[in-house]
Amino acid sequence: MYTLAHSFILCSLLQRPGMHNWIELPGCQYITGTTCDFSSVKLSVFEKIQLRIRAEKGNRTSPWHEVGSFIPFRKAQIGPPKVHLKAEDKAIIVNISPPGTKDSLMWAMDILSFTYSVVIWKNSSSVDERTETVYPGGKIYKLSPETTYCLKVKARLRLHRKVGSYSPVYCVNTTVENKLPSPENIEVDVKDQSYVLKWDYTYENMTFQAQWLRAYFKKILGNHSDKWQQIPGCENVRATQCVFPQKVFSKGAYFLRVQASDGNKTSFWSEEKRLDTEMQTVILPPVISMKSVDNSLHIYIGAPRETENKSTSQHYPLIYEIIFWENTSNAERKILQKKTDFIVPNLQPLTVYCVKARAVIEDEKWNKSSVFSDILCEKTKPGNTSITWIIAGVCTALFSIPVAIYVVKGLLRCINYVFFPSCKPPPNIDQCFSEQSLKNLLLSASEEQTERCFIIENSYSLVTVEETSQVDEDHKQYSSQTSRDSGNYSNEDENSGSKTSRELLQQGLV
Amino acid sequence: MSAKPDVIQKCLWPACLVGLFITGILSQNCALLNVHLSTVTWQNLKLLSNRSKPFPIECLQEKKAFELPQEILSHTQPVKRDIKKVFYEISSQVFNVFSQHTYKSAWEEKYLMEIQMGLNQQMEYLEQCLEEEEKESEDMKQMEEKIWSGAREPLLSNLELRRYFNRIGNFLKDKKYSQCAWEIVLVEIRRCVFYYFQKFTPLLRRK
Numbered sequence: 001m002y003t004l005a006h007s008f009i010l011c012s013l014l015q016r017p018g019m020h021n022w023i024e025l026p027g028c029q030y031i032t033g034t035t036c037d038f039s040s041v042k043l044s045v046f047e048k049i050q051l052r053i054r055a056e057k058g059n060r061t062s063p064w065h066e067v068g069s070f071i072p073f074r075k076a077q078i079g080p081p082k083v084h085l086k087a088e089d090k091a092i093i094v095n096i097s098p099p100g101t102k103d104s105l106m107w108a109m110d111i112l113s114f115t116y117s118v119v120i121w122k123n124s125s126s127v128d129e130r131t132e133t134v135y136p137g138g139k140i141y142k143l144s145p146e147t148t149y150c151l152k153v154k155a156r157l158r159l160h161r162k163v164g165s166y167s168p169v170y171c172v173n174t175t176v177e178n179k180l181p182s183p184e185n186i187e188v189d190v191k192d193q194s195y196v197l198k199w200d201y202t203y204e205n206m207t208f209q210a211q212w213l214r215a216y217f218k219k220i221l222g223n224h225s226d227k228w229q230q231i232p233g234c235e236n237v238r239a240t241q242c243v244f245p246q247k248v249f250s251k252g253a254y255f256l257r258v259q260a261s262d263g264n265k266t267s268f269w270s271e272e273k274r275l276d277t278e279m280q281t282v283i284l285p286p287v288i289s290m291k292s293v294d295n296s297l298h299i300y301i302g303a304p305r306e307t308e309n310k311s312t313s314q315h316y317p318l319i320y321e322i323i324f325w326e327n328t329s330n331a332e333r334k335i336l337q338k339k340t341d342f343i344v345p346n347l348q349p350l351t352v353y354c355v356k357a358r359a360v361i362e363d364e365k366w367n368k369s370s371v372f373s374d375i376l377c378e379k380t381k382p383g384n385t386s387i388t389w390i391i392a393g394v395c396t397a398l399f400s401i402p403v404a405i406y407v408v409k410g411l412l413r414c415i416n417y418v419f420f421p422s423c424k425p426p427p428n429i430d431q432c433f434s435e436q437s438l439k440n441l442l443l444s445a446s447e448e449q450t451e452r453c454f455i456i457e458n459s460y461s462l463v464t465v466e467e468t469s470q471v472d473e474d475h476k477q478y479s480s481q482t483s484r485d486s487g488n489y490s491n492e493d494e495n496s497g498s499k500t501s502r503e504l505l506q507q508g509l510v
Numbered sequence: 511m512s513a514k515p516d517v518i519q520k521c522l523w524p525a526c527l528v529g530l531f532i533t534g535i536l537s538q539n540c541a542l543l544n545v546h547l548s549t550v551t552w553q554n555l556k557l558l559s560n561r562s563k564p565f566p567i568e569c570l571q572e573k574k575a576f577e578l579p580q581e582i583l584s585h586t587q588p589v590k591r592d593i594k595k596v597f598y599e600i601s602s603q604v605f606n607v608f609s610q611h612t613y614k615s616a617w618e619e620k621y622l623m624e625i626q627m628g629l630n631q632q633m634e635y636l637e638q639c640l641e642e643e644e645k646e647s648e649d650m651k652q653m654e655e656k657i658w659s660g661a662r663e664p665l666l667s668n669l670e671l672r673r674y675f676n677r678i679g680n681f682l683k684d685k686k687y688s689q690c691a692w693e694i695v696l697v698e699i700r701r702c703v704f705y706y707f708q709k710f711t712p713l714l715r716r717k
Contacts, residue, residue, distance in 0.1 A: 044673065044676055046669050046672045046673045046676060047673065071669065073669070073672075074669075108679070109603060109606060109672060109675060109676065109679070111606075112602065112605065112606055112609060113602050158637070159595060159598065159599065214623065214627055215627070215630060215631075216605075216626050216627055216629075216630035219605075219630060220609050220626075250624065250627075251550075251553065251627075251628075252624070252627035252628065252630075252631060253627065253630065253631055253634070276546075276631070278546045278549060278550070278631070279546065
C-alpha cells in the first residue's frame, strides 16, 4: 500500500522498465485519501514495476510524479499470521494460517517455506518466556495444567531475510491434568531388520497404540490430523515397546506418536518423535587383518561385510577407533585413525597382541559408531637384534677365514725360518764371485766334492814306521787308485795345496 | 533460449552420477548431512526420471517455452553457500509445484509422496547445513535476525528462479491443472533440476 501526496489521485503502472504502456491501477483511481490498495492487481510480484502519480482537480492535472522502479517482493513485509489455539493438559496445539490471504500473490510461492516462531509465557508472570519454532498444527509441550498461557506468533522467510511482525497475543487455559499421562521419552532403535519403538510409562497394565505420519505433511497446510496411520504391530500392545519391520517405512522422514489407554480412557498423544530412515542406518563394523613385521604390527582395516539388504551407498566420513592390548595384560591402548592402513611400532618381540576396531562417524555431534569388530590376535616376530647378530657373525666369519689363513701361513713361515733354517745361500751371492772355480767350490754344495787323497808307494818311510801292517794293504789299495788320482792333480785350480802335497811326495820318492 | 530436448539425454547420466559425488564436495561443516543430502538428491533425480508411461503425444501442442534462466548467479565465482541456496530454492519450488498436484491414480499417489518426501528431506538437510554454517560464522546474539545473511546478495538469482517458477505456476493455473498441463510441467521440472545440478556441481567440485 502506498501513501500518496494529493487528493484526486490517478495512478498508473508500468509493467517493465523500458516499456512505455502505462496501465491504470485499479483501486487507485480517483482516490481522495492518501493511501490506496492495489492488491487486486494481478501482477508478477517478482518483476520490476514503476509507478507514477498525479493529482487532479476538476480539469487541471498536476504533472506526473514517478516513483522509482522497484520489485514488490523485495519491498514487501510479512504480516502477522493467523493463530488458532487448542489446549491439552500439558501442551497447546497451535494452528497457524500463513500471513496474507489464500490467494495473496505475494507469498504464493512461499506458503510452504514459512517458519513460525512462538513466544509463550504464563499469564501470571511474563518472566519465563519461551521461544519455540513450530510447524503449523504443531504443539508446544512441557506446560503446566490449569494455567493460563499467552503467546504470539511471527512468520519468517529465512532465505529472503524477511521477518514478519508478531500476531496479536492469544491466551488459552490448559485443561485439568488428564488421569492418564502421555507416554514419554520415545526412542527408536534399529535391530536386525526391524525398528524398535520404546517409551516410558508410569503406570502398569496399560495398552498402547502408536501412529505415524509422513514428515512433509506438516509442511503442507491444512488439517493433517486425519493423515496419521497406525503402525502395524503397535496396536494395543501391553509392553512399553513395539517392534515393526523396517520395510513399513520407505526412505524418508516420519513422525511417530504413542498413546496410552486403560480400556476406558485414553491419554493425550505423546510428543512426536521424528524418525529419519536414512539417519537410522547402522554402521557395520570393519574387518581387520594384521601382519607382524619385525617388532611392529601392520594393521589393515577393510570394508565391512555386506549383508544382503544394506545399501552400499552410504559413504559416511568415518574414522576408526582401534583398541589393542597385550594378550597377557589388560592394559589397553586406544588409537584413532583415519587411514585404513597403518603400523603400530615399537612392540615387544615374540609377544601376542590382540586388536579390535570399530568405525565412528567423524562428526562428533552424531555420536554414532559401529559395534566392535571381531578380536584378532597376532604374535610379533623375534627381536630384530638377534637376527642382526647372526648376520654379523656370518659376515665376520666369512671375512675372517682368509685372514686367519694368511696369518697362520705367516706364522709357520716365521717358525720355519727360526727353527728350521734352510742352507741355501742368499740368492745374490754369485754377484760377489767372478771365478768359476771358486764358484763351483762354494756354490755347488750339493755335490759335495770331497778331495781324494792318495798315498804313493815310495813314501813308505814315513808311513811304515807308523803303519807297517797296513802298508801292504794300503799300497795295494793306493796303487789301484793311482790312475784315478792323476785326474785330480791335473786340476789347475788346486794350487798351493795340491802342489805342496805333490812336492812332498816327490821328495819322498827321490 | 531454451535448452534442446536432447540435453536431457546427454546430461541425464552425468547428472545422476554427479548427484552421488556431491558428498565430499559440499562444506566440511555438516559432513554427515551431506552424505544424506547426496543420497536423497540422487534418489530424487532417479524418481524424477521415472514415469509409468511415456509423454502423451496429444499434449505436445500445449507445449510452452518457460525460458529456463541459464545465468542465475550474478558473480563469476559463486560461493558454495550461494549454490546451496539455489538448490534450496529449487527444491522448495519444485516441492510447491508437486504439493498442488492432485493425483489421479494409485501409482501417481505413491510417486508424488515419494518425491515430496525426498524433496522435503533435501530441503531440511540444506536448511540445517546452511544454518550450521551461519551459526559458526555469525555472532550468536545476532543469529536471530541475521540467520540467512551473507556478505553477498544472492536475491537476484533467486528472483530469476522465482519468475521462472511463477511462469510454470501460472501455466498450471491457466490450464486448470489439466493432465496435459501437468505432464508438460513435469518435463520442464526434470529439465530444470538436471540442468542446474549439471551446471553447479563442477563449480562445487572446483573448490
